[in-house]
Every structure is written in structure tokens, then in C-alpha cells.
């Protein structure tokens with residue numbers, strides 16, 4: 001019996017080794033190509049992607065293949081605390097991806113030294129997850145519109161509204177896209193979270209998502225919807241720049257709007273784990289920090305993104321916290337702010 005088992009094991013092991021050698025030899029060969037085309041078909045089905053012509057399909061396939069190779073070699077190396085995946089952005093080049101999504105207008109404004117109401121906060125919990133406190137709405141999807149700034153601001157406003165009224169209400173990004181057009185903010189062409197807060201204060205409130213639903217395109221402002229306020233804020237404050245300890249005090253107190261550099265293909269193709277870069281500090285994306293924690297000896301920020309629930313960890317990304325650089329991972333500590341109730 002044991003001899004039979006051993007020889008069976010030996011037989012299986014041989015097949016495995018031969019198989020591994022064969023697949024190495026055939027890498028980049030016809031069978032690899034066929035497998036990759038099948039993988040593209042399966043990916044198209046999964047994400048409901050339809051191409052207009054066979055030319056477009058072929059061009060998109062080549063991009064998908066390049067991204068899939070990046071994903072496979074990254075995950076095979078296994079030397080980072082996060083994984084990549086062929087997510088819904090896997091048939092976009094990194095340039096296309098950046099052009100359509102990341103439109104935080106991160107111009108270098110001189111660091112404002114306004115009031116910071118959480119400066120004397122001393123007792124911060126070791127972990128925080130505002131989702132568990134009922135202060136975070138489900139993941140939304142900005143689509144092919146550079147309105148990240150609106151989603152970031154609305155996420156923080158939904159948080160402070162729930163904390164001050166006890167009610168979680170999904171609020172309208174489209175109202176910001178359509179109506180907040182007289183200053184810096186320019187709908188799908190980009191904007192700033194602080195300018196969104198300014199608009200909401202002047203407008204004396206923001207309406208609900210259901211009253212003014214998201215269309216992922218610039219539209220004309222509906223005055224009647226705009227006048228139908230569901231929530232309001234009194235002001236906004238900036239977190240002192242380049243201090244993760246200040247950001248910690250803020251995120252321990254309420255969900256916070258943060259700007260990050262999300263331009264790298266590793267961010268585009270992020271699937272799970274704690275993101276450690278590559279990334280710089282050219283702020284191009286607005287998201288909402290909704291908590292923090294520690295896993296496997298590494299501290300992280302819990303970030304709500306606006307790219308649908310299929311991206312990342314069901315729409316979220318965990319990003320490394322307390323790094324040596326004062327700007328924080330991807331510049332997360334550079335331009336954080338929050339509305340006040």
C-alpha cells in the first residue's frame with residue numbers, strides 16, 4: 001500500500017515538474033497566446049465589455065495582454081504585501097486610465113494654516129472603521145468622468161452628517177458636477193474637495209443621491225433639485241499638511257477627504273492587500289479615508305474609492321500608514337480636509 005502511494009506520488013510529482021518545465025518552455029508561444037485570448041474573452045464576459053469592431057478588440061487585447069503580464073509577474077514575485085489583478089481597467093493603458101479618472105486638481109497651494117479642531121486629541125483608538133459605525137454609504141462608481149473630487153467630498157460629508165444627526169444619507173455628487181461650476185471646480189474635468197465644501201456652504205446644503213442621481217457626465221444645473229437640501233455643513237478645515245499623526249487624529253474623529261497620487265499602473269490594477277506603491281506625490285485623485293488599522297505587522301489607512309465595488313477590496317484599498325516620508329504613502333498626508341457640522 002505504502003509503496004503504491006509512494007509511486008503514485010512520484011508519478012504525480014513527475015507530471016507536475018514536466019508540466020512546469022513545459023509551460024516555461026511554451027511561455028510566449030502559441031498555447032500561451034491561446035490561453036491569454038481565452039482569458040481576455042472571460043474577462044470581457046465578467047466585466048460586460050463589448051467592443052465595436054474586431055480592430056478595436058485586437059488593440060484592446062494587446063493592452064490586456066500587457067497588463068495581464070504585469071499582474072502575473074508581480075504576483076509571482078510575491079515580494080509585496082499586496083496583489084494585482086486583471087480588474088475592470090485591465091484593457092486600458094496607464095495613460096488612458098489616468099486621463100479619464102484622476103482629475104483632482106492638485107496644484108500646489110501654499111499650505112494654509114487654519115484651525116485644526118483635532119489638534120489636542122490624545123486618545124485615538126488603535127483601529128477605526130467608520131463603516132462599522134454606520135457612517136459610510138455603499139461604494140459608488142464615478143465612471144469615465146474626472147469627478148473624484150466630488151465623491152471624496154461627498155464621502156466626508158456623508159460621514160459628518162451621520163455623526164451629527166445619526167442618519168446615514170447618500171448625497172449627490174451630480175449636484176456638485178452640474179452646479180459647482182463658478183469657481184475652480186469643473187465637473188468631469190476636475191476639481192478640489194475644499195472648493196466643493198465652499199460651494200455646499202454657500203448653497204446652504206446638498207441634496208440626496210436619489211433626488212439628483214449621478215450620470216457620469218457634465219450637465220446643466222437643476223435649480224429645483226439644487227434647492228432641495230438634505231444635509232448641510234457649517235464649514236471645513238484642512239488637516240495640517242505632511243503629518244500622518246495629525247491625519248490619524250482627524251480620521252479617528254470622522255471620515256476625511258484625502259488627495260493621493262493614484263497614477264501608477266500598480267494602483268490601476270490593485271486587487272487586495274496593503275498597498276505600498278510604487279507611487280509619487282503628484283496628487284491626482286481624491287478619495288475618502290474611512291479608517292485605519294494594522295495587519296501582519298503593517299499599519300494601513302482604510303480608503304474608500306469611487307471606482308465601483310469590483311475594484312480592489314470590494315471598492316476599498318488599504319494603503320501603508322506611518323512611512324518615513326512626511327507626505328505619507330502617495331502623498332496622502334499632503335492635502336487632507338474635512339467638513340464641519
Ligand SMILES: *[C@@H]1O[C@H](CO)[C@@H](O)[C@H](O)[C@H]1NC(C)=O
Pocket residue numbers: 116117118119120
Ligand atoms: C489645544 O490646546 C492648546 C493649549 O491648551 C490651546 O491653546 C488650543 O486652543 C487647543 N486647541 C483646540 C483646537 O482646542
